[in-house]
Amino acid sequence: xxxxxxxxxxxxxxxxxxxxxxxxxxxxxxxxxxxxxxxxxxxxxxxxxxxxxxxxxxxxxxxxxxxxxxxxxxxxxxxxxxxxxxxxxxxxxxxxxxxxxxxxxxxxxxxxxxxxxxxxxxxxxxxxxxxxxxxxxxxxxxx
Numbered sequence: 856x857x858x859x860x861x862x863x864x865x866x867x868x869x870x871x872x873x874x875x876x877x878x879x880x881x882x883x884x885x886x887x888x889x890x891x892x893x894x895x896x897x898x899x900x901x902x903x904x905x906x907x908x909x910x911x912x913x914x915x916x917x918x919x920x921x922x923x924x925x926x927x928x929x930x931x932x933x934x935x936x937x938x939x940x941x942x943x944x945x946x947x948x949x950x951x952x953x954x955x956x957x958x959x960x961x962x963x964x965x966x967x968x969x970x971x972x973x974x975x976x977x978x979x980x981x982x983x984x985x986x987x988x989x990x991x992x993x994x995x996x997x998x
Contacts, residue, residue, distance in 0.1 A: 897923040897930070901964075908961045909934050909970075914942075914950035916975045929966035932958065940974035947972045 902921045909918045917937035924931055936954055938947050951970040958968040 897925065901930070902932075904962060905932050905934060905958060905965075905968075908958055909936055909954050912936075912950065912954045912957050914938055914946075915954060919973070926966075930964050932965055932968040933971070934958070934968060935971045935973060937973050937975040940976060 902923050905923060906918050906921045909915060909921070915936045916939060919935040919937070920933070921935075922933040934954065936951065938950050942950070951972045954970045955968050958970075959965055
């Protein structure tokens with residue numbers, strides 16, 4: 856029977872197990888990343904970066920929901936921003952365009968960003984929900 860490379864009979868099996876463990880770790884990490892992408896998942900640091908970039912735009916008083924998802928190899932984002940309620944529609948739209956412009960320039964991995972503008976006191980999705988109701992003889996429902 857032959858000894859291991861340096862005269863240690865257990866050296867080869869131990870090194871083999873270490874290499875197998877390293878391969879399993881790499882497969883696990885890669886598999887998690889691929890599975891997340893298959894489900895359109897985005898690293899939380901990406902949404903944090905989108906949030907910070909939008910918040911730095913002049914005229915933005917707050918940033919609420921930031922949603923991002925992969926569509927194929929392209930990242931798309933949706934952002935709700937608050938502006939001064941005294942702004943005109945055109946002025947609020949100009950702020951939204953600047954947020955979009957800033958996001959696309961600062962975050963080169965974004966393909967597109969949809970920016971929704973709310974007055975500051977109504978920032979967030981909870982202000983857009985329609986309560987349960989009925990009409991035209993239909994059963995109670997919500998939208």
